[in-house]
Each structure stands twice: as structure tokens, then as C-alpha cells.
Amino acid sequence: MTTLFDSHRLGDLTLPNRVVMAPMSRVRAAAGGLATPSMATYYAQRATAGLIVSEGVQPSLIGQSNPGTPGLHTDEQVEAWRPVTAAVRSNGGRIFAQIMHGGRVSHPDTTGTRPVGPSAVAAVGEVFTAAGPRPAPVPRALATSEVPGHARSYAEAARRAVDAGFDGVELHGANGYLISQFLSSNANLRTDRYGGSVAGRIRFAVEAAAATVDAIGGTRTGIRLSPGGTFWGVAETEVPELYAALLAELARLDLAYVHLEATADEPVLLGLRRAWPGTLVVNPTLPMGSKQTGRADADHWLGLGADLISFGRAYIANPDLVERLRLGLPVAPVDEATLYQGGDAGYLTYSAYQHAG
Numbered sequence: 001m002t003t004l005f006d007s008h009r010l011g012d013l014t015l016p017n018r019v020v021m022a023p024m025s026r027v028r029a030a031a032g033g034l035a036t037p038s039m040a041t042y043y044a045q046r047a048t049a050g051l052i053v054s055e056g057v058q059p060s061l062i063g064q065s066n067p068g069t070p071g072l073h074t075d076e077q078v079e080a081w082r083p084v085t086a087a088v089r090s091n092g093g094r095i096f097a098q099i100m101h102g103g104r105v106s107h108p109d110t111t112g113t114r115p116v117g118p119s120a121v122a123a124v125g126e127v128f129t130a131a132g133p134r135p136a137p138v139p140r141a142l143a144t145s146e147v148p149g150h151a152r153s154y155a156e157a158a159r160r161a162v163d164a165g166f167d168g169v170e171l172h173g174a175n176g177y178l179i180s181q182f183l184s185s186n187a188n189l190r191t192d193r194y195g196g197s198v199a200g201r202i203r204f205a206v207e208a209a210a211a212t213v214d215a216i217g218g219t220r221t222g223i224r225l226s227p228g229g230t231f232w233g234v235a236e237t238e239v240p241e242l243y244a245a246l247l248a249e250l251a252r253l254d255l256a257y258v259h260l261e262a263t264a265d266e267p268v269l270l271g272l273r274r275a276w277p278g279t280l281v282v283n284p285t286l287p288m289g290s291k292q293t294g295r296a297d298a299d300h301w302l303g304l305g306a307d308l309i310s311f312g313r314a315y316i317a318n319p320d321l322v323e324r325l326r327l328g329l330p331v332a333p334v335d336e337a338t339l340y341q342g343g344d345a346g347y348l349t350y351s352a353y354q355h356a357g
Contacts, residue, residue, distance in 0.1 A: 004298050005326055008050065008307055010279055011219030011256045013094055013167060015050035018302070019322050020259075020281055022310035023053040023098040023170065023224070025069065027128075027340050028347060033058065033071030034080040040087040041348055045319035047093025050308065053170050053224075053259075056100030056177075059157035063150075065102025065177065067110050067130045068342065072097060072157040078164045085165030096168045096222060097161040099154045099212075103178030104139035104187065105232050115139040116150070118181050118188040118195065118204075124233025128340075136232070144192045150178065151204055155211035158221070168220030171208055174261055176232030179205045183242065184234040198238060202246040209253055218254035222281070227272065229263035240268055247275045257281050259310065266304075273305045282306040285313075292334075295325050320352040329353050 008015045030036050043052055058064040058071045071077045081097075088095045104117035109129040117139035126133035142150065158169045173179035181187040182204035188195050194203050205223070212221045225246075228239040236242060247258065257279040260269060263286065273280055284297035291313075298309040315321050316339070317332040324331055330353070338346020 002302050004295070004302065004309065005322075008279070010051065010308075011168065013051075015094065015308070017048075017050040017322055018308045019050050019298075019325065020308050020310040021046050021049040021052040021315045021321075022283055022312040023055055023100075023172070024312050024316065025055050025066065025340070026347065027066055027068030028342055029068055029070035030080075032074070033064070033069065033077055035070050035077070035084050036080070037083065038344055038348060039070070040084040043084055043095060044087035044091045044093070045348070046315055046321070047088050047091035048320065048322045049093065049315070052088060052093060052095040053310070054095060054097045054166075056098050056172055057157065057161075059099050059101055059153040061111055062106075062113055062116060063101035063103075063153060063178070064111050065100065065105050066128045072099070072160045072164065073153075078160050081161075081164035081166070089165070094167045096170050097157075097164075097166045098170045098172050098224070099157045099161070100172035101150065101153060101178040103181045105136065105177055107134050107137060109134065116142050116146075117178070118142065118184075118190055121187050121189065123176065123187075141190075144194070147194055147204060148207060151207040152211050154208045155215035158212045158216045162216050162220065168222065168256060169212065169216070170222040170224055170259060171205075171212060172224055173205050174224045174226035174231075174263075175229060176234045179208060180226065180229070180231070180234055183236060183246070185237040186235045187233070198242050198245050201242065202249060205246060206249045209250055209255065213253045213255070219256050221253070221255050222257040222259055223250065223255060224259040224261070226261040227264040227268060229261065239264060240271055243272055244275050247272060251277055254278070257308070259283065262286065270304060279307045280305070281308040281310050283310040283312065292331065294331065295328075298325075316346075317350045319350055324353055
């Protein structure tokens with residue numbers, strides 16, 4: 001039986017275990033979307049993971065969702081990321097950059113311009129700005145001629161990611177951000193080739209993935225999806241059919257992996273496991289919830305056919321999570337107050353388990 005500590009071949013990489021550090025926004029980038037020395041330390045501390053997936057990285061200024069997030073759309077940002085990837089590699093780790101275009105989940109106070117989306121439908125809730133939470137604005141609906149350029153922005157950021165030393169990229173197709181908005185049946189009200197039918201709603205995701213594969217290769221490209229998720233007010237109809245069709249198209253591209261969040265019922269996710277011929281990463285715990293994924297969750301999904309298991313919140317307070325899981329050591333809780341406050345407290349101040357004696 002496969003265990004969490006068996007190795008796994010992922011494209012050109014051999015992962016020493018099946019533990020993935022999930023992407024998590026920590027909003028600690030410097031001005032201009034630059035990675036920092038503290039970010040290098042943070043990721044290097046967690047390099048025993050089989051694979052690290054970075055926090056969401058915007059592929060363009062208009063794609064930035066929150067203040068304090070890093071980018072991969074300028075030469076300066078590439079230079080800033082190089083010490084981060086070098087630190088992970090020097091500690092024996094592997095790291096993919098998550099490419100995240102926020103789409104309508106943004107604000108002019110953050111980017112200086114009106115957000116864009118598939119349709120002029122606002123997200124549900126308040127978005128973060130430097131001045132505090134603000135109601136999500138109504139985005140500008142993208143013209144048909146503009147959509148391919150935003151799909152290509154993922155590929156352009158992927159090229160920069162590889163130049164910056166990342167081992168690959170994960171397209172953020174989940175949680176109500178731009179790819180997810182196109183998959184949605186209420187955020188996407190388009191009547192052109194990017195909307196309406198299942199084939200229309202998956203088109204943007206497929207074009208973004210295909211462009212990225214053309215740029216850096218399928219073995220360096222993954223995608224994260226949240227089937228049936230309702231983040232930021234998105235809704236999806238025909239969920240099993242929608243994602244089966246999407247996975248069928250993505251399978252033609254020979255991606256490194258698909259990363260599924262447990263946002264649908266288990267039978268739906270098992271159907272997608274059967275539909276996807278490649279490496280499957282499963283995140284068993286809902287994002288932005290209070291529950292931490294544990295060893296029992298991981299073993300359950302490995303038994304159901306997942307290849308890799310991603311851990312989110314547990315990795316914040318436990319840089320040595322692999323060792324704690326292997327030895328059955330206590331997993332430390334997260335200090336909620338420090339998640340997004342900036343600075344090194346609650347970021348670099350969590351330590352490895354202290355053995356008695």
C-alpha cells in the first residue's frame with residue numbers, strides 16, 4: 001500500500017515523499033511585488049516537503065488580487081525570486097510557483113485600475129485593500145479579443161518563473177479567481193465562445209494551460225481546481241460533466257499534475273480521479289477553513305487513489321511537518337492573528353519540534 005513517505009516521480013523530479021505544501025497567501029512581499037529575504041527563509045524552512053507550491057503570484061498588475069502579494073511580471077520580480085528558489089534548492093527542496101490571476105477579486109485601490117472578469121458581475125463579499133476591506137467592485141467584462149491575452153499571461157509568468165529558478169508552475173484555477181470565474185455559470189454570462197456551454201466555459205482554462213505547456217513544457221505545469229466550490233460567490237452547474245470535460249482536454253497536454261480541493265462530494269472527486277490519467281494531488285480540507293489536514297486525512301485519500309496530499313494550515317506552524325507526520329509528533333496550532341499581519345512574527349518564528357532531553 002502506498003504511504004505518505006514513499007517517493008513519487010513527478011515529471012523530471014523525484015519527490016522524496018508525497019507531502020505537498022499547499023499554496024497559501026501570506027501577503028509579505030515588498031513594494032513592487034518583490035519577494036524578500038524572509039520569504040527565502042520561510043520556504044527553505046519547509047524544504048523537506050516532497051513539493052512546495054508557493055503562495056499565489058500575480059502574472060500581471062491587473063491580475064493582482066490583494067496588496068502585499070508577489071508578482072512574476074517584471075525583471076525585478078524575477079531577480080527577487082532567485083534567492084528564494086536557491087534557498088529551497090540548497091535545503092534539498094523543490095518548488096513550483098502558483099500563478100494566480102485574481103480577475104474580478106481585486107480593487108482599483110490595489111492595482112490602480114478596474115478589475116476585469118468574464119462578465120460585469122461583482123464577486124460576493126469584501127476584498128482586501130491597503131485601506132482595509134472594501135466591497136468587491138463590478139469588473140469590466142473582457143472583450144472576446146482580450147481573453148487570449150489574459151490566458152497567455154499565465155504562460156508569460158511561467159517563463160519568468162523558470163528563469164527565477166522555480167521547478168515549475170501551478171495555474172490557480174480554483175477558489176473563485178479568474179480561471180474559476182470562467183468555469184462558473186453565474187460569474188460567466190458570456191454568449192461568445194468563452195461562455196454558455198460546458199465547452200465554452202472550460203475554454204479559457206484549457207487555453208491558459210496550453211499556452212503554459214507551450215512555454216515551459218507539460219512536465220513543469222500543474223493546475224489547481226475546486227470543483228463545485230462557491231468561493232467569492234461563484235456557482236457551477238453540471239459539475240461532474242464540467243470537470244470531466246476539462247480533465248479530458250487537459251489530459252491531452254500531459255500536465256505534471258491536477259490538484260483538487262475537496263470542495264465536492266467524495267463520489268464526484270472519485271469520478272475525477274478515474275477521469276484523470278496522471279498524477280493527482282488532493283487537498284482534503286477546505287481552504288480558508290479552521291481544520292488542519294492530518295495524517296488520517298492523508299491516508300484516507302492515498303487509499304482512494306490520490307498520488308500526493310497537500311497540507312495548508314498545518315505547514316504554517318510546522319516547518320518540519322514531514323517529520324512530525326512520520327513520527328506521530330504533535331502538530332502545532334496556528335496563531336490566527338499573525339496570518340496576514342506582515343512581518344516575521346507568525347512567519348519565521350515557528351520552530352521544529354523540540355525533542356525532550
